[in-house]
Amino acid sequence: AKRLEGKTIVVTGASSGIGKSTAKEFARTSPKNLKLILTARRIDALKQIAAEIKEEVGDGVKVLPVKLDVSNPADVNGFVPSLPEEFKEIDVLVNNAGLVKGVAQAPGIEPEDINVMFNTNVTGLINMTQAILPIFKKRDEGGRGDIINIGSIAGREPYSGGSIYCATKAAVRSFTDALRKELIASRIRIIEIDPGQVETEFSVVRFYGDKSKADAVYKGCEPLTGDDIAEVIVFAAGRRENVVIADTLVFPSHQASAGVMHRKS
Ligand code: NDP
Ligand code: 8X3
Numbered sequence: 001a002k003r004l005e006g007k008t009i010v011v012t013g014a015s016s017g018i019g020k021s022t023a024k025e026f027a028r029t030s031p032k033n034l035k036l037i038l039t040a041r042r043i044d045a046l047k048q049i050a051a052e053i054k055e056e057v058g059d060g061v062k063v064l065p066v067k068l069d070v071s072n073p074a075d076v077n078g079f080v081p082s083l084p085e086e087f088k089e090i091d092v093l094v095n096n097a098g099l100v101k102g103v104a105q106a107p108g109i110e111p112e113d114i115n116v117m118f119n120t121n122v123t124g125l126i127n128m129t130q131a132i133l134p135i136f137k138k139r140d141e142g143g144r145g146d147i148i149n150i151g152s153i154a155g156r157e158p159y160s161g162g163s164i165y166c167a168t169k170a171a172v173r174s175f176t177d178a179l180r181k182e183l184i185a186s187r188i189r190i191i192e193i194d195p196g197q198v199e200t201e202f203s204v205v206r207f208y209g210d211k212s213k214a215d216a217v218y219k220g221c222e223p224l225t226g227d228d229i230a231e232v233i234v235f236a237a238g239r240r241e242n243v244v245i246a247d248t249l250v251f252p253s254h255q256a257s258a259g260v261m262h263r264k265s
Contacts, residue, residue, distance in 0.1 A: 003238050003239070003240070004026065004029060004030035004034060004234075004237065004238050005030055005032065005033045005034070006033050006034070007030070007034060007035070007091040007092060007237075008035040008037065008087055008088075008089055008090050008091050008092075009026055009034065009035065009036050009037065009090075009091065009092040009093075009094065009237070010037045010039065010090055010092065010093045010094065010132065011023050011026075011036070011037070011038055011039065011094045011096060012039050012040070012068070012070055012093075012094065012095055012096050012097035012124075012125075012128060013039075013040055013070075013096040013097030013098060014038035014039060014040050014046060014049065014096070015038075015040035015041070015042040015045035015046050015049070016040070016042075016045065016200060016201045017198070017200025017201055017202060017226045018096055018150065018195070018198060018200060018226045018229045018230060018233075019038075019040070019094070019096040019097070019226075020045075020049055020226060021225070021226030021227045021229065021230035022094055022096065022226075022229075022230040022233050022234065023036055023038050023049055023053065023063075024049070024052070024053060024056070024227075024230070025227065025230035025231060025233070025234045026061075026234055026237075027053045027056065027057050027061045027063075028056070028057065029234050029238065030061075031057035031058070031060050031061060032060040033060055034060065034061045034062070035061075035062045035063075035064070035086070035087055036053070036061060036062070036063045036064070037063075037064045037066055037083070037087055037090070038050065038063060038064070038065050038066070039065075039066045039067070039068035039070075039079075039097075040067075040068065040097065041067065041068075041069050043065060043066075043067040046065035046066070046067075047065050049063075049065075050063040050064075050065050062086075062087075064083075064084070064087050066079070066082075066083075070097045070120060070124030070125070070127065070128055071116065071119035071120045071123065071124045073123075073127055076124070076127040076128055076131050077127075077131065079128075079131055080131055080132065080135070088135070089135065090132055090135050090136075090145065091144075091145050091146065092145065092146040092147075092148065092237050093128065093129070093132045093145070093146070093147050093148070094148045094150070094233060095125045095128055095129065095147065095148065095149045095150060096150045097120060097124060097125075098120060098121040098125075098150065098168075099116070099117065099120055099121070099202070099205050099206075100117065100162070100165040100202065100205065100206045101113035101116055101117055101165075101205070101206065101208070102206065102207075102208070103161035103162070103206065103207075104161070105160060105161055105163065106163060109163070109164060113164065114164050117164050117165055117168050118164070118168055118171075121165070121168035121169065121171075121172065122168050122171045122172065122175075125149060125172060125175070126175060129147055129175075129179070132145075132147075133145075133147075133188075136186075136188050137186070137188075139187075141186065141187045142183075142185045142186030142187065142188075143183070143186040143187060143188045144186070144187040144188060144241070145188050145189075146188070146189045146191060146236075146237055147179070147188070147189070147190050147191065148191045148192075148193060148233055148236060148237065149172055149175075149176045149190075149191065149192045149193070150172075150192075150193055150194075150195070150229075150233075151169050151172045151173050151176070151192050151193070151194040152165075152166075152169040152194055152195060153194055153195070153196045153249065153251070153255075153257070153258050154166045154169045154258060155168075155169025155170045155171075155172055155173045155194060156170075156173070156194065156249070156258075157257055157258040157259075158170070158258075159258045159259055162258075169194075172192070173192065173194075176190055176192045177192075180244075180246065187241060189241075189244045190244070190246070191236050191237075191244065191245055191246060191248075192246065192247050192248070193229065193232055193233060193236065193245075193248045193250065194247075194248065194249045194250065195224060195229050195250050196224065196249070196250060196251035196252060196255045196258075197217075197218070197221065197223040197224060197251070197252055197255055197261070198223055198224040198225065198226060198228070198229055199218055199223040199224070199225065200226050203215075203217045203218070219263065220263030220264040220265060221252070221254055221255075221261060221262075221263055221264075222252055222253070222254060223252055224250065224251075224252045228250070229250060232248060232250055236248070
């Protein structure tokens with residue numbers, strides 16, 4: 001907890017699921033002196049989470065909810081300049097915002113779904129990274145700060161009905177790997193965490209709001225929770241500066257790959 005004290009942390013996609021859990025886990029782990037910038041499109045949800053954090057840990061954690069669509073370059077470019085002075089010295093960026101749309105297969109994939117997935121999961125993550133890296137690079141020893149990218153098992157093992165989503169997460173993986181190499185002469189830590197099955201709003205979004213289809217994904221399974229992944233994210237951010245949890249795959253116990261899942265009947 002001491003290592004996180006005084007840090008300023010940005011979480012994208014903090015209105016739900018893994019991002020929401022991550023915001024709360026950072027607050028719980030370092031309740032005395034922390035600044036959290038929570039971003040997503042649903043600003044009301046972020047304000048609610050800010051209130052919940054205040055209720056849980058008090059005023060030691062300052063929370064700034066910011067409406068930010070990572071797929072909108074104007075939003076991303078305006079983000080850092082718009083921050084109040086006391087939130088500008090960002091130490092950790094958690095690139096978590098992301099989504100999947102549909103299970104369609106080529107040639108039947110909606111062009112709009114392709115664009116939304118790439119613009120959010122790939123271009124949005126890259127643009128956020130580019131917006132914040134200059135802050136890190138100004139620091140000594142070539143720069144300091146953490147970028148924690150949320151990939152997926154889907155980026156390591158593509159599956160049918162997920163070609164676009166899998167391609168976006170493979171792109172995250174390549175970008176992350178290259179970035180770590182580019183920053184080799186700095187103290188900037190480039191961290192990737194790849195969850196397997198986690199029950200969040202992810203599948204509800206995939207099935208365009210159809211909750212019964214989303215529930216069927218988890219039938220007979222015991223998926224991870226957002227809190228499980230949040231613990232791994234906060235653990236990685238809380239290591240000694242010379243320790244880089246570079247690349248981590250996290251499954252629930254019934255899962256061994258994207259497609260190898262044991263279901264209780
Ligand atoms: P949720 O749907 O619960 O949360 C997704 C979050 O991303 C929401 O807060 C949403 O906020 C935000 N988001 C979506 N689009 C945008 C956008 N254009 N701009 C800003 N924020 C956006 O799903 P998860 O918590 O599961 O997903 C979080 C990450 O984890 C994603 O990158 C996902 O790919 C990854 N992941 C999920 C797994 C799972 O099984 N659930 C497994 C592996 C990886 P809002 O709608 O308010 O903008
Ligand atoms: C989410 C995991 O396998 O449902 O990234 O695509 S999967």
